[in-house]
Amino acid sequence: MTGPSGTETPAAFEITGLVVRHGKVTAVRxxxxxxxxxxxxxxxxxxxxxxxxLLSVLSTASRPDEGTVRVFGHDVRAEPTAARRRLGLVFQERTLDKELSVERNLWFHARLFGMAREDARARIDLMLDLFGLADRRGQAIEELSGGLARRVEIARALLHRPGLIVLDEPTNGLDPSARAAVWADLLLLRRELGVTILYATHYMDEAEYADEIVILAKGRIVRQGSLGELKGSLDSSRIVVTCADHGAAVRQLRTAGFDALLEPGGVAVHCADPEALIAQVVRALDVPGLTLSVHHPSMNDVYLAAAGHDGPGAGRGSVITR
Ligand SMILES: Nc1ncnc2c1ncn2[C@@H]1O[C@H](COP(=O)(O)OP(=O)(O)OP(=O)(O)O)[C@@H](O)[C@H]1O
Incomplete structure (x- = not known):
């Protein structure tokens, strides 16, 4: 990749042709x-x-069976220590020492990464401030809520100034308000520190924080793109009509040239731009108790379509305009 000065700047991470096997199981293809x-x-x-x-290989915890993985230009196989220094890791299992204070946990991490005492002290203060943990510095981890402990883990992952932070299901097991707080932290990091973030999640709403979404199934990439690109690839924007007589609504809409489908939630008119067609749909209908709503594909629809299921409307016909 070419930097602002025209010089080549390495990608934050670059995974090429990665294959990971666990015995007879091929996990990444x-x-x-x-x-x-x-x-x-x-x-x-x-x-x-x-x-x-995949995250385990990127984090240098395991080795690739085939392919290359680089972190800021450092090959994880040939230069694992250099790659590791550019990485901040937050994994599913909690790795803080529960009996030690917030500050001691951060201190041990800083020393493990060879940070000089003065630098470590200043950086710990900065991270505690940034994450709103300054008044918790002396508290033992076991006294903190799950959400706060996760914040300490993220603060710790950033102490040694990594350029890339890798998180495997960072909000697993947290309640909705703790999840929201963790995401506020991560987005702040990106804004304030310019950190590159790679994370795995099962929560569809969390995918929406990403610039790039990669959907894996059975070890392969099945969809990749921005949220807008992925949603745009689905033909599931629609106007949904509910009324007292769905059969009559389908007939009237079809007579008017719309491709109307009876669905569990009402009568659907699939089209690329529902807002542009809604007035024509209203004019085509003469039924009691009429309500109309506009639906656009959600991240969940994208995910279900990619994983091989039919999401609401995925793959259905679009409107025939008059
Ligand atoms: N240590 C291991 N030994 C044997 N098989 C493994 C091992 N780790 C993972 N696998 C297998 O590799 C495949 C990929 O597992 P992996 O944990 O990478 O998937 P995942 O997408 O992270 O799943 P999850 O969302 O459940 O964490 C699965 O079939 C899994 O059973």
Whole structure:
């Protein structure tokens, strides 16, 4: 990738032709993904799709069976220590020492990464401030809520100034308000520190924070793109009509030239731009108790279509305009 000065700047991560096997199981099959610095990438996929196996190789915890993986230009196989120094990791299992204070946990991490005492002290203060943890510095981890402990883990992952933070299901087990707080932290990091983020999640709403979404199934990439691109690839925007006589509504709409379908929630008119057609749909109908609503595909529709299921409206016909 070319930097602002015209010099080549390495990708934050670059995964090429990655294959990961666990004995006879092939968990990741020929996956290639890259990210420039500063981008947020989400990995989605059902259980067993290969997300953790991919993140484990990227984090240098396990080795690739085939392909290459680089972190800021450092090959994880040839230069694992250099790659590791550019990485901040937050994994599913909690790795804080529960009996130690917030500050001691951060301190041990800083020393493990060879940070000088003065630098470590200043950086710990900065992270505690940034994450709203300054008044908790002396508290033992076991006294904190799950959401706060997760914040400490994220603060710790950032201490040694990594350019890339990798999170495997960072909000797993947290309640909705703690999840929202973790995401506020992550988006702040990106804004304030320009950190590149790669995360795996099962929550569809969390995928919407990403610039790039990669959906894996059975070890392969089945969809990839921005949220807008992925939603645009689905033909499931629609106007939904409910009224006292759905049969009459279908007949009237078809007479008017619309491709109307009777669906569980009412009568659907699938089209690329529902807002532009809604007035024509209203004019075509003469039925009691009429209500109309506009639906656009959600991340859930994208995910279900990619995982091989029919989402609401996925793959259905679009409107025939008059
Ligand atoms: N240590 C292991 N030994 C054997 N098989 C494994 C091991 N780790 C993962 N697998 C298998 O590899 C495949 C991919 O698993 P992986 O954990 O990478 O998927 P995942 O997408 O992270 O799933 P989840 O969302 O459940 O965490 C699965 O079939 C899994 O059973």
């Amino acid at each position: 020929d996956v290639s993904i890259a990210s420039p610095p500063g981008r947020v990438t989400a990995l989605l996929g059902p259980n067993g799709a290969g997300k953790s196996s």
